[in-house]
Amino acid sequence: MNDTYLGCWNSIPPQRPNxxxxxxxxxxxxxxxxxxxxxxAEKRNGGYDLVLDExxxxxxxxxxxxxxxxAKELTGAIDCFLLTLSxxxxxxxxxxxxxxxxxxxxxAMTGDSANRVSVRLFRIxxxxxxxxxxxxxxx
Amino acid sequence: MKRELLSKAIxxxxxxxxxxxxxxxxxxxxxxxxxxxMKKKRIISFALAAVLLLALGAAAYxxxxxxxxxxxxxxVALQEIEVWKQMGLLNPEVRFEGSASKIVELQEEQGSExxxxxxxxxxxxxxxxxxxxxxxxxxxxxxxxxxxRRDYGCNLSIDTLSGKITAATIDARSDPNAEPVWEDAxxxxxxxxxxxxxxxxxRPLYFYDNFEDIFPxxxxxxxFCTLLAEYWGFSGYRLAETVDGTYFxxxxxxxxxxxxxxxxxxxxxxxxxxxxxxxxxxxxAPMYIQLHEFPxxxxxxxGTGHAVG
Numbered sequence: 088m089n090d091t092y093l094g095c096w097n098s099i100p101p102q103r104p105n106x107x108x109x110x111x112x113x114x115x116x117x118x119x120x121x122x123x124x125x126x127x128a129e130k131r132n133g134g135y136d137l138v139l140d141e142x143x144x145x146x147x148x149x150x151x152x153x154x155x156x157x158a159k160e161l162t163g164a165i166d167c168f169l170l171t172l173s174x175x176x177x178x179x180x181x182x183x184x185x186x187x188x189x190x191x192x193x194x195a196m197t198g199d200s201a202n203r204v205s206v207r208l209f210r211i212x213x214x215x216x217x218x219x220x221x222x223x224x225x226x
Numbered sequence: 227m228k229r230e231l232l233s234k235a236i237x238x239x240x241x242x243x244x245x246x247x248x249x250x251x252x253x254x255x256x257x258x259x260x261x262x263x264m265k266k267k268r269i270i271s272f273a274l275a276a277v278l279l280l281a282l283g284a285a286a287y288x289x290x291x292x293x294x295x296x297x298x299x300x301x302v303a304l305q306e307i308e309v310w311k312q313m314g315l316l317n318p319e320v321r322f323e324g325s326a327s328k329i330v331e332l333q334e335e336q337g338s339e340x341x342x343x344x345x346x347x348x349x350x351x352x353x354x355x356x357x358x359x360x361x362x363x364x365x366x367x368x369x370x371x372x373x374x375r376r377d378y379g380c381n382l383s384i385d386t387l388s389g390k391i392t393a394a395t396i397d398a399r400s401d402p403n404a405e406p407v408w409e410d411a412x413x414x415x416x417x418x419x420x421x422x423x424x425x426x427x428x429r430p431l432y433f434y435d436n437f438e439d440i441f442p443x444x445x446x447x448x449x450f451c452t453l454l455a456e457y458w459g460f461s462g463y464r465l466a467e468t469v470d471g472t473y474f475x476x477x478x479x480x481x482x483x484x485x486x487x488x489x490x491x492x493x494x495x496x497x498x499x500x501x502x503x504x505x506x507x508x509x510x511a512p513m514y515i516q517l518h519e520f521p522x523x524x525x526x527x528x529g530t531g532h533a534v535g
Contacts, residue, residue: 108245108248109241110241112248113241116237117237153231158232158235162239165235166239166243174246177247181246184236200485200490202490210407210408
C-alpha cells in the first residue's frame, strides 16, 4: 500500500488523473502484478494464471504480444471493445481480468449464480475474439 | 505470447473503466426484499399447488389408470402438460398444436449400472410434437410444407401404468427480433474429405434465452424440484453433491436451491446439468434437469432420458 501511495506521489504532477480512483487502482494493481511476476517466476499461481489463461484464449492466435508496442496496441483494442459492452458486462470483464476477482466473488457481487457469471464471461471473451478478428488481427 | 505483456495490456486499460468497476453493479437479484418476496410467493404457490392437486388428483388418476394405446398416450400427454401448467411448472402459454408428430412405444428395460445407475425404465410411450423448421438453418430455402411449424415442441415420456410424464424435453421457438445473447456461425467444410482443410462460414447463427416462454421467469431450482417431487408423489429431493460421485457433468460447486432455474444454462465450457435425487424414487438413480440454447430456440430437459451423473 505504501508503494501505491509513493507511486501516486511521484507521478502527480505531472499526471493529473481523473478519475483519481481509477489511477490509484491501476498503480496498486500494476505494483502487485510486478511483484507477483518477480516472486513467482518459476511457479504458476492457480488464481491469476487462470485469469491470464482465459484472456489469452480471446486473443486471436495470429496476434502476437511480444513487444511493449504490441501490448499497447492490444490495450487500445480492449478499450474500444469495452465501450461496446453493456455496463454489467463491462463490470464483469474489468473485475475478472483487471481486478482478477474469482468467479464466485463476482457472483456474490452481482447476485447471479457462479454458472451464469462464467457463461457471461465466456460469451464476452468470444465477442472480444471476434471483435479483434474483425479489426484485422488474424485468427 | 508473453504473459507479462498480456497482463500489462489489460493493466493499462482506460482508468474510467477501472473506476466504473470499482463499485459493484447494483443488482436486485440477491436483495433481501427479493428473497422475502420469493419465499412468500413460494408459500402461496405451494398452497395453490396442493389445492389444485387435490382437486385434480381423483379425476386425473381415473383417466390415467391405463395408457394402452398410442392415441391414449397422446391424450394423456396433453392432459399432463395442463397439470404441469396449473401447478406452475410451465408457462401457461405452452401448447402443442395439432396431432402428435410421432408416438413410439418402449417396453420395460433395465438400464446399466455404469451408465444409467441401474434405473428401471418402465413401459412407456414417447409422444412427440416436433418444433418444425428453424429458419436459421433453412436460410433462403423454403422447407417442405409437410414440416409443421410450431411455437413449441416436445418429447414426453408417458408411463403406461401411472399416466405420468416421467421425462420431458420441451422446446420454445425464439423471437428472431429479440436481442440475441450469443452468436456463432453455420459453417461448411472447405473439403468434406479433408476436415483439416477448415470450414467457411455460411451465415450467422443467433442464440436467445427465452426460457420464460417455457417456465415462469422467477422459477427457482428449489421450487422446480419441489413441484416435480409433488407431481411424481415423492416426499422431497436432494441436489447431487460431489460426494455422490455423480458430478461427472454437473456444477463444480453445490448449487444454491434459491438460484433462478434459468441460470442453470448449459455452460459452453462444460456440459452442465443439475443432478437430482428424489426421495421415494428408485434408490441411487438420480434424475436430471438441463437447459440448452440452440440457434432459434431453447430447450428444457427433465427426467430420465439422459445419462445422469
